[in-house]
Amino acid sequence: MGDILANAMPVQGLIGGLMIGTASAIMLLGLGRIAGVSGLAARATGITVDGAPRPLAIAFVIGLPLGAALVTFLTGPVEARFEQGAVALIIGGLVVGFGTRLGSGCTSGHGVCGMSRMSARSLIATGTFMITGFVTVAAMNAMGLGQ
Amino acid sequence: MRRPIAFALVAGTLFGAGLAVSGMADPQRVRGFLDLFGAWDPTLAFVMGGALIPMAIAWRIQKRMPTPMAAERFTLPTARDLDPRLIGGAALFGIGWGVAGLCPGPAIAGLAIAPVPAAIFVVAMLAGMILHRLLPAARVKQPALEASNV
Numbered sequence: 001m002g003d004i005l006a007n008a009m010p011v012q013g014l015i016g017g018l019m020i021g022t023a024s025a026i027m028l029l030g031l032g033r034i035a036g037v038s039g040l041a042a043r044a045t046g047i048t049v050d051g052a053p054r055p056l057a058i059a060f061v062i063g064l065p066l067g068a069a070l071v072t073f074l075t076g077p078v079e080a081r082f083e084q085g086a087v088a089l090i091i092g093g094l095v096v097g098f099g100t101r102l103g104s105g106c107t108s109g110h111g112v113c114g115m116s117r118m119s120a121r122s123l124i125a126t127g128t129f130m131i132t133g134f135v136t137v138a139a140m141n142a143m144g145l146g147q
Numbered sequence: 148m149r150r151p152i153a154f155a156l157v158a159g160t161l162f163g164a165g166l167a168v169s170g171m172a173d174p175q176r177v178r179g180f181l182d183l184f185g186a187w188d189p190t191l192a193f194v195m196g197g198a199l200i201p202m203a204i205a206w207r208i209q210k211r212m213p214t215p216m217a218a219e220r221f222t223l224p225t226a227r228d229l230d231p232r233l234i235g236g237a238a239l240f241g242i243g244w245g246v247a248g249l250c251p252g253p254a255i256a257g258l259a260i261a262p263v264p265a266a267i268f269v270v271a272m273l274a275g276m277i278l279h280r281l282l283p284a285a286r287v288k289q290p291a292l293e294a295s296n297v
Contacts, residue, residue: 004189007179009170013190016169017197023162024198025205030154032215032222035162037252038276047276052222056155063159064252065259070160071167072260078167080257081175082264084247092247093254093268095239097275100251102285103236104226107250108162110237111195114224116202121226121233128234129241136245137181 024112031056036109037064038100048101103129151217163256169194172257174248181245232285243275 027035033052042048043057051057072078084092100106103125105114110129114122170176170190179188214220244250249257249268257265279285 004187007186008188008190008193009176010190010193013169013193014197016165016167016171017194017199018201019161019165019168020194021198021201021205023158023160023165025201026154026158026161028202028205028209028215028221029212030158030216030218031151032218032220034224035158037162037250037255041251041255041273042276045273045276047273047280052155053151055152059152059155060159060162061255063156063161064163064166064256066156067160067163067165068167068172068256069259071164075168078260079170079173079176080261080265081173082261083175086264086267088246089249089264089268090271092243092245092249093271094275094278095243095246096250096254096268097243097272097277098279098285099236099239099241099243099275101236101276101279103233103238103240104224106240106252107244108252112198112202116199117206119224121224121229124229125233125237128237129244132238132241133181133245134183136242137178138184140245141182141185 020108021112021116024108027060028113034109034113035060036105036113037061038097038106039104039109042101099129154217162252163259165198166253166256167260169197171253172260174253176248177250177253178245178248181248 024035027033039051040057040060043051043054044061068078105125110122110125115126166172171194176188176190179186180191209221247268251272254265254268254272258269
């Protein structure tokens with residue numbers, strides 16, 4: 001157990017997770033909406049007309065970096081190791097953008113909101129993107145593309 | 148409209164703060180979770196577990212609420228079919244997640260932490276979303292873009 005947790009941040013993870021879940025609960029009980037970041041980002045930028053009223057989507061999306069900046073301000077620098085090159089960021093970004101629209105959600109919408117609702121679609125989607133994520137990292141490591 | 152915007156801003160800010168606190172703004176930590184057969188880092192599982200607790204409670208409360216606190220009605224997904232789009236889209240998303248170590252939330256929150264690489268990812272992600280909109284085979288039941296955005 002100690003070995004597995006050697007580099008992990010279980011306490012911060014749990015606290016941050018509770019914050020993310022509470023934020024999602026505010027969206028659900030306050031606004032009657034799913035806090036799905038991919039959908040809200042598409043709505044905020046006008047890429048789609050589906051979903052939340054645009055001002056709400058924009059406010060939520062602006063809040064994300066605002067919250068991260070607030071943590072930096074209060075607790076000091078937040079670790080963000082971007083060791084992958086621009087090519088990986090661009091390919092990853094394109095595939096994530098396309099895939100989340102095609103699959104109607106990402107880690108927040110399917111993972112947090114859908115799974116807690118016991119939605120069959122979200123359970124299948126989350127299982128699927130976890131598996132392809134595991135396989136992708138394993139394949140990249142095997143090909144010597146590990147970062 | 149002001150009160151709903153305050154709700155959305157508070158939710159987004161708390162969400163972004165949670166991502167920063169939990170280490171999820173760090174692509175290497177996320178890739179560490181996805182590196183199941185290597186030096187596995189279970190932090191993301193704690194984040195997901197923590198996030199599911201308030202939401203599981205929220206869904207139970209939601210069932211007893213006639214309307215949300217700051218909106219006229221609940222607008223929630225109703226689709227039930229496990230169609231190829233759902234599974235294909237999720238599969239693609241997982242691949243991109245593994246390649247970059249980023250999903251949409253941490254990438255957008257990361258604009259405040261590591262602006263340049265986060266922006267590269269976010270611009271590519273929006274391009275991927277636009278590409279999806281432009282491919283007629285990929286989208287169904289999606290109305291045309293708002294006139295004001297064309």
